[in-house]
Amino acid sequence: MVRSIVEAVARHAQTQPDKFCLADSKNDVTYRGYWECIFGYAAHLRELGVGPGDRVVVKNGQNMATAVCGLAIQLLDAIFVPVEKNAADARILEIIEAVEATCYVAAKPLEAPCPWERLGDVLSFRDGQADYERFAFPNAEDTAEILFTTGTTGKSKGIELTHRNVTAVAENVIDGVEMQKDNVEVIPVPLSHSHGLRRYYGNILNGSSVILLDGVIFYKKLFELMDRFHATAMDLVPAALSALFKLSGDRLGDYRDQLVYVQLGSAPIPAHDREHLCSLLPHTRLYNFYGTTESGCSCILDFNAMKDKKNCIGRPTRHARFAFVDEEGRAIEATEEHPGFLSCAGDMNMKGYYRSPQLNAETIRDGYIQTKDLSYMGEDGLIYMLGRQDDVIVTGGSKVAPDEIEDAAMQFPGIADCGCIPVDHPILGKEPKLFVAMERDAAFDPAAIFQFLKDRLEAYKVPKQIEQIDKLPRTYNGKLQRKQLLAIEAEKAKNHAETEG
Amino acid sequence: MEELLNVLKRALPKVDWETDMALVDDGVIDSVDVVSVISEITDEYDIEIPSEEMEPENFNSVEAIYEMIQRLKED
Numbered sequence: 001m002v003r004s005i006v007e008a009v010a011r012h013a014q015t016q017p018d019k020f021c022l023a024d025s026k027n028d029v030t031y032r033g034y035w036e037c038i039f040g041y042a043a044h045l046r047e048l049g050v051g052p053g054d055r056v057v058v059k060n061g062q063n064m065a066t067a068v069c070g071l072a073i074q075l076l077d078a079i080f081v082p083v084e085k086n087a088a089d090a091r092i093l094e095i096i097e098a099v100e101a102t103c104y105v106a107a108k109p110l111e112a113p114c115p116w117e118r119l120g121d122v123l124s125f126r127d128g129q130a131d132y133e134r135f136a137f138p139n140a141e142d143t144a145e146i147l148f149t150t151g152t153t154g155k156s157k158g159i160e161l162t163h164r165n166v167t168a169v170a171e172n173v174i175d176g177v178e179m180q181k182d183n184v185e186v187i188p189v190p191l192s193h194s195h196g197l198r199r200y201y202g203n204i205l206n207g208s209s210v211i212l213l214d215g216v217i218f219y220k221k222l223f224e225l226m227d228r229f230h231a232t233a234m235d236l237v238p239a240a241l242s243a244l245f246k247l248s249g250d251r252l253g254d255y256r257d258q259l260v261y262v263q264l265g266s267a268p269i270p271a272h273d274r275e276h277l278c279s280l281l282p283h284t285r286l287y288n289f290y291g292t293t294e295s296g297c298s299c300i301l302d303f304n305a306m307k308d309k310k311n312c313i314g315r316p317t318r319h320a321r322f323a324f325v326d327e328e329g330r331a332i333e334a335t336e337e338h339p340g341f342l343s344c345a346g347d348m349n350m351k352g353y354y355r356s357p358q359l360n361a362e363t364i365r366d367g368y369i370q371t372k373d374l375s376y377m378g379e380d381g382l383i384y385m386l387g388r389q390d391d392v393i394v395t396g397g398s399k400v401a402p403d404e405i406e407d408a409a410m411q412f413p414g415i416a417d418c419g420c421i422p423v424d425h426p427i428l429g430k431e432p433k434l435f436v437a438m439e440r441d442a443a444f445d446p447a448a449i450f451q452f453l454k455d456r457l458e459a460y461k462v463p464k465q466i467e468q469i470d471k472l473p474r475t476y477n478g479k480l481q482r483k484q485l486l487a488i489e490a491e492k493a494k495n496h497a498e499t500e501g
Numbered sequence: 502m503e504e505l506l507n508v509l510k511r512a513l514p515k516v517d518w519e520t521d522m523a524l525v526d527d528g529v530i531d532s533v534d535v536v537s538v539i540s541e542i543t544d545e546y547d548i549e550i551p552s553e554e555m556e557p558e559n560f561n562s563v564e565a566i567y568e569m570i571q572r573l574k575e576d
Contacts, residue, residue, distance in 0.1 A: 026526075061528050086533045107528050120528070215532030218525075218557050247552040 004163035006071045007137040024063040039130035041072035052077035055099040059106035060192035062214040065122040077138040080145040082192040140164040158354030168347035169296035172317035173202030176300035183208035185233040194293040199235040239478030253280035261285035267479035271407035295344045319346035334376035342375040343368040396428040414442025433465040444468040512541040525557040
């Protein structure tokens with residue numbers, strides 16, 4: 001039983017040294033080669049003074065160097081702190097200071113209170129004499145990494161994960177997708193975020209193979225690598241899937257007999273993209289993981305096999321245990337009519353928020369991490385989710401999931417994107433309001449959209465207010481930022497009140 | 502070319518557009534940066550960049566971007 005991902009690499013380097021391990025757009029290595037890279041860079045970092053418990057901040061290059069760097073840090077029992085590749089200097093400095101970093105690894109230097117190491121040099125330290133005794137592998141309870149959230153408001157939170165947590169999440173992934181040893185997975189999503197990082201860990205723990213790519217924008221390169229290494233799986237975020245469809249048309253369909261599964265996550269997939277993907281890859285398992293950075297990959301759904309399960313997020317994964325609680329945190333019998341807040345326990349749960357004892361006390365109760373996601377377990381044993389408490393719109397006593405309205409609206413010809421929020425209503429309390437962004441040459445016709453939605457949704461779900469907007473606020477991975485829409489609405493209400501006054 | 506240089510500097514001020522000749526290959530600009538570049542040049546030159554042109558070599562230097570724009574203007 002290995003206690004860390006880096007220990008798994010060392011083990012695989014002994015048992016399957018010549019097996020293809022990892023590639024990026026320029027390099028590819030076997031497990032033995034990968035271990036030599038990790039070993040060599042760990043030795044270099046140790047010479048620089050990096051040791052157990054030290055924090056090393058790494059700006060993600062979405063390549064083999066970044067992956068090697070992360071595991072070299074962990075081999076020293078130091079802590080890997082990845083930041084996103086497009087992070088502003090101010091954010092990186094904030095993180096460097098928050099963790100009191102020993103070292104900063106990136107493509108370019110930064111005026112920071114710690115030394116800089118060039119990311120481009122990482123692979124040059126590969127050591128062909130790498131052995132298995134010079135480093136003691138980290139203990140399961142030691143901290144492996146700190147992942148900082150990319151919240152749009154307030155200070156970002158550091159999520160501290162031990163090696164036990166990291167390997168448990170990786171096992172959740174392996175179990176969830178029924179990953180085979182000969183799996184070759186393309187990961188064109190950032191290694192600085194839990195989503196991409198955990199799929200990479202899952203494959204490495206399993207002794208499978210990974211192809212790293214910087215997004216899908218150079219899609220020809222993506223397909224070239226898929227052909228060259230005979231990729232059997234893909235990992236995408238919804239925004240990357242949409243971009244791939246726009247760039248390459250239906251080319252993904254050429255891989256219908258090659259792709260065993262595709263994982264999607266990080267944000268809800270627009271219904272039209274989901275349906276299109278199902279039609280292009282009818283025999284491929286199409287997974288959507290539910291989870292958070294705090295409690296990773298806890299529930300999984302194959303939406304190609306369970307198309308009719310509305311609001312379903314699937315079955316709990318290997319290490320996940322679920323409970324449903326009320327506002328006070330008491331366990332309840334949750335049902336569709338009376339859903340509870342989903343709480344999750346298991347080895348994948350984070351050690352805690354970094355240096356935030358109060359926040360930890362508020363978030364973790366008896367080992368369970370409580371979410372704001374209103375959910376219940378169906379009679380089929382699967383978990384169903386109505387949405388985040390903050391997002392669910394209660395209109396006239398009925399609960400409306402904004403995603404359902406958005407999914408329906410996205411089927412209207414000419415709508416490029418949309419988002420739904422609650423607005424005040426004098427009698428109903430709240431009602432849904434829809435913001436839509438139209439495609440370049442499409443006309444905005446709110447009456448036609450209203451009629452379209454009326455034909456598809458129950459009356460109380462149909463938004464009476466439909467407004468055009470240039471662009472919906474979304475995060476890098478396509479997650480709708482409803483708070484920004486609410487802020488736009490609040491600003492308009494304020495201006496309106498001032499004009500009236 | 503001078504005009505394009507100004508457009509690119511506006512899109513990504515920190516990039517050394519004048520001397521770097523392997524911007525994508527060397528990881529100086531990433532996929533997110535490429536999207537910013539595309540957004541600026543499609544607005545500025547009123548062109549659409551077809552998916553066939555989405556190759557790293559078309560974004561490796563200011564000269565490569567310039568040549569791509571000229572090619573698309575001619576089409």
